[in-house]
Amino acid sequence: MTEKKKLTLKDIARELGISISTASRALKEHPDIADETIKMVKAFAEKHHYVPNILAVNFRKSRTYNIGLIVPELVHHFFSTVISGAIDTAKKHGYNILVSQSNDILSDETIACRTMLASSVDGLLISISNETRDADHLKGFLEEGKPVVQFDKVTDDLLSPKVIVDDFEGAYQAVKHLIDQGYKKIAHLRGRREVKNSNERAIGYQQALIDHQMETSEEWIKDCFAIDEAEGYKFCKELMTSKNPPDAIFCITDLVAFGVLKYLKEMEIAVPDEIGVIGFSNWKLAEIVSPSLSSVDQHGYQMGEKATLKLIELIKNHDLENEEIIELKTNLIIRASTILTKKNHATIQ
Amino acid sequence: MTEKKKLTLKDIARELGISISTASRALKEHPDIADETIKMVKAFAEKHHYVPNILAVNFRKSRTYNIGLIVPELVHHFFSTVISGAIDTAKKHGYNILVSQSNDILSDETIACRTMLASSVDGLLISISNETRDADHLKGFLEEGKPVVQFDKVTDDLLSPKVIVDDFEGAYQAVKHLIDQGYKKIAHLRGRREVKNSNERAIGYQQALIDHQMETSEEWIKDCFAIDEAEGYKFCKELMTSKNPPDAIFCITDLVAFGVLKYLKEMEIAVPDEIGVIGFSNWKLAEIVSPSLSSVDQHGYQMGEKATLKLIELIKNHDLENEEIIELKTNLIIRASTILTKKNHATIQ
DNA sequence: CTGTTAGCGCGTTCAT
DNA sequence: ATGAACGCGCTAACAG
Numbered sequence A, B: 001m002t003e004k005k006k007l008t009l010k011d012i013a014r015e016l017g018i019s020i021s022t023a024s025r026a027l028k029e030h031p032d033i034a035d036e037t038i039k040m041v042k043a044f045a046e047k048h049h050y051v052p053n054i055l056a057v058n059f060r061k062s063r064t065y066n067i068g069l070i071v072p073e074l075v076h077h078f079f080s081t082v083i084s085g086a087i088d089t090a091k092k093h094g095y096n097i098l099v100s101q102s103n104d105i106l107s108d109e110t111i112a113c114r115t116m117l118a119s120s121v122d123g124l125l126i127s128i129s130n131e132t133r134d135a136d137h138l139k140g141f142l143e144e145g146k147p148v149v150q151f152d153k154v155t156d157d158l159l160s161p162k163v164i165v166d167d168f169e170g171a172y173q174a175v176k177h178l179i180d181q182g183y184k185k186i187a188h189l190r191g192r193r194e195v196k197n198s199n200e201r202a203i204g205y206q207q208a209l210i211d212h213q214m215e216t217s218e219e220w221i222k223d224c225f226a227i228d229e230a231e232g233y234k235f236c237k238e239l240m241t242s243k244n245p246p247d248a249i250f251c252i253t254d255l256v257a258f259g260v261l262k263y264l265k266e267m268e269i270a271v272p273d274e275i276g277v278i279g280f281s282n283w284k285l286a287e288i289v290s291p292s293l294s295s296v297d298q299h300g301y302q303m304g305e306k307a308t309l310k311l312i313e314l315i316k317n318h319d320l321e322n323e324e325i326i327e328l329k330t331n332l333i334i335r336a337s338t339i340l341t342k343k344n345h346a347t348i349q
Numbered sequence C: 001c002t003g004t005t006a007g008c009g010c011g012t013t014c015a016t
Numbered sequence D: 001a002t003g004a005a006c007g008c009g010c011t012a013a014c015a016g
Helices: A009-016 A018-025 A035-047 A054-061 A077-092 A107-120 A135-142 A167-181 A196-211 A229-240 A254-266 A300-317 A340-346 B007-016 B020-027 B035-049 B053-062 B077-092 B106-120 B136-143 B167-181 B196-212 B229-240 B254-266 B299-318 B342-348
Strands: A066-071 A097-099 A123-125 A148-151 A162-165 A186-190 A219-221 A247-251 A277-278 A295-297 A324-329 A329-332 B067-071 B096-101 B123-126 B148-153 B163-167 B184-189 B219-223 B248-253 B277-280 B295-297 B327-330 B331-333
Touching: A009 A035, A018 A035, A054 B053, A066 A077, A066 A300, A077 A097, A077 A300, A077 B096, A077 B106, A097 A107, A097 A167, A097 B077, A107 A123, A107 A135, A107 B077, A123 A135, A123 A300, A123 B196, A135 A295, A162 A167, A162 A300, A162 A329, A162 B254, A167 A186, A167 A196, A167 A247, A167 A277, A167 A295, A167 A329, A167 B007, A186 A229, A229 A247, A229 A254, A247 A254, A254 A277, A277 B167, A300 A324, B007 B020, B007 B035, B020 B035, B035 B229, B053 B106, B053 B331, B067 B077, B067 B106, B067 B295, B067 B299, B096 B106, B106 B123, B106 B136, B106 B196, B123 B136, B123 B299, B136 B148, B148 B299, B163 B299, B167 B196, B167 B248, B167 B277, B167 B295, B167 B331, B184 B196, B184 B229, B229 B248, B229 B254, B248 B254, B299 B327
Parallel strands: A066 A097, A066 A123, A123 A148, A148 A162, A162 A324, A186 A219, A186 A247, A247 A277, B067 B096, B067 B123, B123 B148, B148 B163, B163 B327, B184 B219, B184 B248, B248 B277
Antiparallel strands: A097 B096, A295 A329, B295 B331
């Protein structure tokens, strides 16, 4: 395989007996250039498959049309959905997306940032790790004139736009739905106390209970750490074997809810009749499991779109001082795991 | 936010009263340069946070340390796992990954390729779309001296290394496992006839049946097109309501198997006692559903690693004629959906 | 050991 | 309407 020697402006100029700058301008249809010249140059370029050397262009303009994107975990339904939206949107605007993951480890995140900065992305989209507290490793981007947009998991330590979901409202609606269905003792498997989203959801849960004068209990709130299926299983067991077991469980995320469902199935505790279960994030699998799982949809794809659009806007305007907050509404998806009939309702009471 | 004016080699040279090339070489610890000079330059660079302008370096060396990666679907457990492996591996070797998706549409794939080429990736990792037949849109990479490595879904129309899974063997083992468990009438929900992987799995299925003198029937083979849960449900219904229903089903992928499980559950047909179900790909959810789903693990992460390593090797060696085939062994994961006890075995007979 | 020089390909004044 | 010339920041061949 012999590599093609790439055609340059210089080649075109030489072949056509014009100057390099004329060739350059002709290709851009600069108003100063004669129509005929333009036509001639364009035809020649077309014929010989001239492609500008993007490396030279980038160098000259010091930009790359590449956007960095860092998430905690790539193999994760919600984040991959966000990435999907980001990629599609970026593509539409002529940008590429450079993806990296932090594995929820701050040092990995810091390294990823360095690599991104070194490879000269034009801007950064990031959802911070569970370990991240301050944003020192992100400030380098702004210092170099590269805008940052945070999404989903964000920190206030960085002045930047944030695209987030209304976690409070989503949680509130989920719990209100459980209440409306007739469930009386609603438990919550919550996420980490250091993570804002988790706290928002927990507050939404509590507010809904308070607003509807529902019974509350500290025993019904369990703190997840790994936020996985095993924890859902474990805490569900704890709850159901306690003195005052709940009759509904609101889970910080679907994955945890799957663990809950698993335990309940093993114990032959009927969902939704004996107990209602609702998750958060609306994983693809939520509609596939049996019983299908009610959940709060976060519109991940849309989040990817909005964050990317905002970033591209900032890049174009050299805007490094934007701190707009774009809050997406959640969407309650009601499925079998919480549809309690009146009859069963009575049973519970 | 005022942007820092970046320090250049020229600045260092001027400040230190040396030439630019000396500064450049000193930073690279070139053997010609006096230790003292090296120390001095490095100290100065360190102190003033000198960072080489990567755009200039890339331009000069005509390479970017960026690798393109195109998959049919990003929001897909297997592919996101592959990407995860690719990203981690690339990072280790100083490369970034530029991700794009084709949505299984050839024209999208072609556009993605063009964008990747234009943005000057150093090489390409690709798993082709279901629509892709020939590799004309990929040949441009080789023509420009950029190596390509195909993985999972590959075409022989392009001379390139391929990292694939031994689909035949994986399917064979899955079906053999069903036979060993005592299932007698094994059906297969297969994938598209135009897709190599589907055919390999179908052949593995048939060979296992033949080798063990099992009953076969054309009726037991159903062609999936969308390869989703709905199809699993639909075809399972067709199978179970036919004159000669199977007592086990081997599914082209876990997603289809989930649909199968759903139908069986609705009909209260017991898995694994009345019917065994096995999938392919070992999705995260396979162990979460009830009953947990036996599956064939494809080692997606490892596939991402191997493909990336191979590509980096080709990039470094300017090797464009490699057509090595790296075949990964699958791994049979046995779970509840196929563990038939001896007693039940007798029942079936 | 170090400096000088010559580009890499392109965009952009400044002339003409 | 077009061309000459310069420089972006860095590397490397050549010269001393």
